[in-house]
Amino acid sequence: MQTTxxxxxxxxxxxxxxxxxxxxQHKYGTEQVIATDLATKPQNASGIFETLDVLDATRLGEIxxxxxxxxxxxxxxxxxxxxxxxxxxxxxxxxxxxxxVLEAAREHRLQVFFPSSIASxxxxxxxxxxxxYSPLEPTTVYGIxxxxxxxxxxxxxxxxxxxARSLRYPGIISYQSLPGGGTTDYAVDIFHKAVKxxxxxCFLRPDTRLPMMYINDAIRATLMLMEAPKQQIRIRTSYxxxxxxxxxxxxxxxIQKHCPDFEVQYQPDFRQTIADSWPQSLDDTDARQDxxxxxxxxxxxxxxxxxxxxxx
Ligand code: NAD
Ligand code: AKB
Numbered sequence: 001m002q003t004t005x006x007x008x009x010x011x012x013x014x015x016x017x018x019x020x021x022x023x024x025q026h027k028y029g030t031e032q033v034i035a036t037d038l039a040t041k042p043q044n045a046s047g048i049f050e051t052l053d054v055l056d057a058t059r060l061g062e063i064x065x066x067x068x069x070x071x072x073x074x075x076x077x078x079x080x081x082x083x084x085x086x087x088x089x090x091x092x093x094x095x096x097x098x099x100x101v102l103e104a105a106r107e108h109r110l111q112v113f114f115p116s117s118i119a120s121x122x123x124x125x126x127x128x129x130x131x132x133y134s135p136l137e138p139t140t141v142y143g144i145x146x147x148x149x150x151x152x153x154x155x156x157x158x159x160x161x162x163x164a165r166s167l168r169y170p171g172i173i174s175y176q177s178l179p180g181g182g183t184t185d186y187a188v189d190i191f192h193k194a195v196k197x198x199x200x201x202c203f204l205r206p207d208t209r210l211p212m213m214y215i216n217d218a219i220r221a222t223l224m225l226m227e228a229p230k231q232q233i234r235i236r237t238s239y240x241x242x243x244x245x246x247x248x249x250x251x252x253x254x255i256q257k258h259c260p261d262f263e264v265q266y267q268p269d270f271r272q273t274i275a276d277s278w279p280q281s282l283d284d285t286d287a288r289q290d291x292x293x294x295x296x297x298x299x300x301x302x303x304x305x306x307x308x309x310x311x312x
Pocket of ligand 1: 011053054170172
């Protein structure tokens with residue numbers, strides 16, 4: 001990226017997009033970043049915003065030409081829990097959106113970021129320290145769309161030279177906005193209840209261990225990947241990325257160190273089945289070796305930062 005290159009963020013109003021857009025604006029200049037979303041109003045107060053349905057390839061092309069875009073962060077997707085309630089819609093948004101982005105990238109020679117997920121793995125992958133190259137047999141429509149998306153990114157790289165890069169994000173924890181229909185959302189919602197002094201009802205069992213990551217680490221990893229020299233990107237499907245792993249019971253205990261009266265009840269629902277099909281922790285050796293990945297937040301430091309920011 002050169003400092004004059006324009007960056008397009010698709011799905012900029014979401015949990016990750018809100019923070020990524022601000023970070024890109026800060027790093028490259030507010031006028032360099034074109035934030036877009038289905039919504040008609042921006043989540044961020046400053047900067048350029050356009051309404052865009054990523055399924056509208058014509059409008060996508062117009063925005064790319066209008067702003068002379070060179071790089072796209074394609075974040076728009078239907079997440080795991082919502083996807084299980086509306087499988088065909090999830091497939092059409094997740095795959096249709098990615099195809100439009102990859103085709104635009106081929107035509108306009110754009111760099112692309114595509115977020116994959118721990119949801120790419122299914123019950124046949126080993127659940128602890130899941131290796132980069134594991135069986136990918138997800139049992140959710142969201143996971144199937146992520147595996148297919150990873151392979152299409154690699155295809156566009158091999159066939160057309162599109163510089164598409166991807167990370168398998170764990171569940172992301174942030175205070176800036178609420179998450180949008182995922183299975184790991186409990187780990188954000190729980191903090192909002194804790195700061196309000198209200199009890200929390202968790203939709204996963206207390207012993208459900210999942211890979212998680214604080215937003216600061218997730219954004220840092222994303223920029224590290226996108227800024228790494230091309231020759232360092234050996235994996236063109238998607239890199240395993242790890243931060244921390246914990247259960248609802250462990251997160252509750254950590255929050256109770258700050259809020260001793262905080263209470264949690266457990267009422268597992270359909271999201272338990274999704275969580276049970278995912279890894280408990282990931283092996284991210286390739287990301288560490290290829291472009292120097294190293295997380296900075298653990299359960300204790302993430303919890304302290306979340307509570308401080310939400311209270312503020
Ligand atoms: P989110 O649901 O919070 O935000 C998605 C945004 O996309 C929303 O603002 C929504 O309005 C927008 N959107 C939906 N359909 C659209 C369309 N047709 N055209 C344009 N915009 C549309 O999601 P998020 O948590 O910010 O996730 C961003 C990406 O990261 C997704 O691809 C998701 O699969 C991936 N990811 C997220 C997590 C996580 O824990 N947040 C973990 C792994 C992967
Ligand atoms: C979800 O739970 O669907 C997302 C994810 C881990 O991909 N947070």
